[in-house]
Amino acid sequence: MLGKVADWKIPLGPYTPVQIAVAVGGGFLLVKTISWWSWMGPVPLAGWVLLIWLVRRPKVGGRTPVQAALGWTLLAWQPRGGRIGGRPARDRAAHPLLGGFTIEASPAPAALPTAQAIPAPTVQRRAQRAPHPVPAPGRAPAPGRVRTTTPAAARPASSVQQLLVLARQGGAR
Template sequence: MSGSERPRVARVYTAARRHPWVLGKLGDWVIWFGPYTPAQLVVLGGGALLLIKTFAWWSWLGPVPVVLWLVSVWAVRGAKIGGRSPFTALFGWLTLLAQHPAGRIGGRTARGRRPHLLFGTFIVEPAPATGVGAAARKPARRRRRSARHTPDTAPAPALVRPQPVTGMAQLLRDAETDQRTRSL
């Protein structure tokens, strides 16, 4: 950038043009020291109620509680939470808490699929015979083809038709009977 060029500066005056919602008149009556923001009105009303209900114990302090109350009304005149008034911020938090935890998709509440039953069966096959397994076998040498050639591998187990399982106890009973018949 050369010395004669000035950097561009952007200014935003939106905040200066915005006027918060305030209450300064009730009919033809002008509120003293007004106008007041909603936060000031809440502190004004809530503080007055609190001072009236607790007069018995703070009355010995003299004017100190009343002065603190008026200073707190003055202090909340420009209160902002994240750039918003306290009531709009509170409304935002309430709407956030009221939303469905899954969120929204296309303006509608996102929901999971409805639950449905799963049906299935399984087959308990006999354990492979001990001894020489398929993985432990060495590859067979190439032999001449003969009419009496027998395969080196065991025959494939017969297909077992799956039976519906009625319960864990029935499953255990079936497994025990299979083991007994094999050992005989």
């Protein structure tokens, strides 16, 4: 804030640095362009005074206009990719990726086992109960209950085969 120069008090002061800049810049602009605005009478002068009054305490995002303009300038000046360790971050230079591949003939896929080829389930008792992958809703298995399982080697691989096994068992699981 500027309110006094030596012992002289500035009329209608104190003024902010932005007000002083607008007053000096606007006055210079008005003097240089008097040839085309003089026919408007006092309107440009009144607009100049109104602009000086309007910039007395403006805030742009909680900052003064000078700080906001400086922030926007510094933002525009930054490298597009930002900075890493104070230096501009840049993408690495492009380089060709060379390589190749070979397509070889593969043996015919083995036929999937059908429902008839799957061995019947075996009954076994377990000392320690393992949780069922899909428990019946609202029902926990009874302790010591006999479970039917298929050997790991003959366990169906696809969901269709699993449905066939369930149908063969009568849908009970």
